[in-house]
Amino acid sequence: MSGIFTFEQNYFQNTAMSNTSAFLEAVNNGYAFKGEKFKIGRAMLDGQVVEGADVFIPFKTLNRHGLIAGATGTGKTKTLQVLAEGLSDASIPVVLMDIKGDLSGIGAAGTSNEKIESRCQQLGVEFRPAAYPLEFLTLSNEKGTRLRATVSEFGPILLSKILDLNDTQSGLVAMIFKYCDDNKLPLLDLKDFIKVLQFVSDEGKTELEKDYGKVSTTSTGTILRKVIELQQQGADLFFGERSFDVEDLMRVSNDGRGMISIVRVTDLQDRPKLFSTFMLQLLAELYASSPEEGDMDQPKLVLFIDEAHLIFNEASEALLRQIETIVKLIRSKGIGIYFCTQNPMDVPASVLSQLGLKVQHALRAFTAADRKVIKQTAENYPETAFYKTDELLTQVGIGEALITMLNEKGVPTPLVHCMLRAPQSRMDVLTDAELNAIADSSKIARHYNEVIDSNSAYEILTQKLEAAASQKEEIAQQKEEAKAQKDEKGFFDNPIVKSVARTAGNTIVRSLLGAIGLSGGSRKRKSWF
Template identity: 40%
Template sequence: MADDTSIFIGASRKPDDSYQKPENLLLRYGNRHGLVTGATGTGKTVTLQILAEGFSNQGVPVFCADVKGDLSGIAMMGEAKDFLLARAETIKLDPYEFQEFPVIFWDLFGEQGHPIRATVTEMGPLLLSRLMNLSDAQEGILNIAFKIADEEGLLLLDMKDLQALLANIAARADEISARYGNVTKPSVGAIQRNLLVLEQQGGQNFFGEPALRISDIMRTTRDGRGAINVLAADKLMMNPRLYSTFLLWLLSELFEELPEVGDPDKPRLVFFFDEAHLLFDEAPRVLVDRVEQVVRLIRSKGVGVYFVTQNPLDVPETVLAQLGNRVQHALRAYTPREQKAVKTAADTFRPNPDFDCAKAITQLAVGEALVSTLEAKGIPSMVQRTLVRPPASRMGPITPQERSRLIAESPVAGQYDQAVDRESAFEILQKKAAEAQKAQAPEQQGEGGSRWTLPDFEDSPTTTGGASRRSPGRPAPRPRAPRPSNRQTVTEAAIKSVVRSVGSSLGRALVRGILGSLKKGY
């Protein structure tokens, strides 16, 4: 069973079909990363749950995404059910105790957890280009935009800051092209349209302040357990590009902010990347290289990254080679691609002479997996057919009322709930535009008042204080008889209307006659 140096995964199966030998994951190799794969419904989520429970009990904070909503049950005490008790008895898990775990709920949309925000500057041009699926030319312009923001001291915090900067770049396209290369207004416009699409997909909720502090996902409780950070991703999965880019940004932030610690006795943080194939789908080579670099180097920061996906082929070979701890659930082998996936998975394990690994992968039952972890000196253990232990927390989702209570009692309650909009690029560029417009405006004529003047007639309306507008020395005009009223009777109005109608008809007739005689003359 597990002790202070390992996490109990389950019991391996012997040739006589008995389950006796415990399979553990050594904490000192927990930062050597891992892979959990298997077809839908084979038990990947429960495996993720029991690994998160194990790390938490050992004082290691965890960050994971809840794609389907059923991982949220880790926050509540488990319930004794027949099939769970039977599993515990089979693998000789004694005592089998139920627990609730310290969970902090997060949500990019702020609906099922605390909002998570990042600034545009923190995201950077590479990840933003990935997020908006920009072309090479458009990505180049975005890099120029970030360069100009640095030079001119423009803070890029939220989406309106980037929109304002792009509009400014379009207006200065000739000047900027001379310094950095061709910047065309159509390319800038294409980026702005992609920003609009991103905003409609909920991107405006993610970009802004207060930005997430890495220390808030690395908390531990007073009794020494690590916090389990659960990201609500059921709605986020409607925009998979935003989901994968956010998780890659979080990995990059961990890599940049955490100090080097080498190989600690246990990880400082374990990061589970569920639906990992979304990270690599249609990803440009530069992004895959970035993921490989982060995965390879973040180990020395004390961070373990565990990819959870259906098929091992979803992860590039360069990344797959970095993953030392592996849990393989059942795979189906009906199509050529599935058969290739089975062979790939089998070939990555250290062979066990007791069974055919490729054949076993297609025969695993629900909750059963092939397990290989790193042993002494970091050597992969021989693959074992393992029955995964039952979780100590609840299997299945929590209720909205339970979630609301846990959010209110969270240690970060109130810190991220309200967005902050301080002066940044948008406000600065607006101010500069207003000052430039004011400097170019024509000067007002005279001192105050209207810039229009009136002719110097004796009966002109006065402009100040009711004084008559006349030259000095000129005598005052004689009083004039009051003008008759402009009002007219109904009879007068009718007569004038008839006269105007007749006059108009006669006028049109005369004009036609004159024009006709002119045409005949030619």
């Protein structure tokens, strides 16, 4: 009997060793990248870290975009933090959309503990506490450098898409932009656009229709309502001067590390329209202003969008097509975009298919709908003989993830269950004093935080309308005076008035002459003799 147990033990041990060897070979072959790379962790098999099965991320393919997904509390934010640190150390600038407000700790050095030391030992890495160079950006009045864009820079196409206008309404918006260009009416903020919209639907309607075509009052009313809706979400804070130059997102600090720009948008969770507006404008501006780069050894900029569902949930079909187009084309500019969300199904399939790197943390299966999502998610990953992917998705521990990416030839790497390294910066938020100190030391905040209200369409049209109103009032007054004079002259030209006037005049004259004895008559003059 003991011989049977010995045979079975040896069989399973040999099988496990053979399986581990095959797994190690597959990982090493799949993740042996040429050029600069960043070690993110080590692969796991049967719940154990496999020594030597190092998982690297090559910088060369980071412009292929990516996805970080997983349920709340599974470590998505810390993964994002680790990636940002690795990119910064490689002199690659990073932009982080901080929706929850828990990424600021990257500006302070982390502290070690037993768990971190144990993890570092398992992964064969060294923990080096470090604070990273930060720039805080904001769309509101929070502490940081203000992000703005003018309406003219946004353009008629993007504005129409974010307002979800139909073709007729979009044509009217394009007509308004053309009219403003031709008549030197700068569109800087939303009050400029609203003023022009009101002008072309009233006083300027005849002028516009003469040169540009018919103006529908119904369309102008619809556009106005949608602009006001955008204003209600705080868009007035975003549209205006001084306009932010995206080149300032691609800076390198004095010590050679890439700047990490954190966009503080914690107050936009309930204002998805404004968040979508900002993100679309930023992506469009980055695409338009960046030259074609071709294949680069590393990207010029990597953008992480946390809580990405805020973009897609409120997006119209036209807006989704615009985002899909930009994601497809912007990688040739050397820019990578990474979406971070709880459910991978939050990202439309057309966009998901463009994402090369996938970091999948654990998913929860509480309902039938959850199980369906898990099955769909598992089908999006490469097939593997080492894991049952759909089962593993619910068993992945905190700080672990399933990873696959594209190699230099564009071929997906083997799917691995990876233990991830810990961030070297603080895994907590900065204090208010620390945050204020970083914001106050900014080299660009003073430039962009200056409030400018240039002479634009609102002021020009207001002056024009006031001048026209003043001229109209003056003309009306002149007409009134002329009418009064005419009425007065007409009174004395009346024959009856003239007859009465003559009779009254003769009577007065005779009375006066009679009083001095010079009036005519038959009376004889008395003789002196």
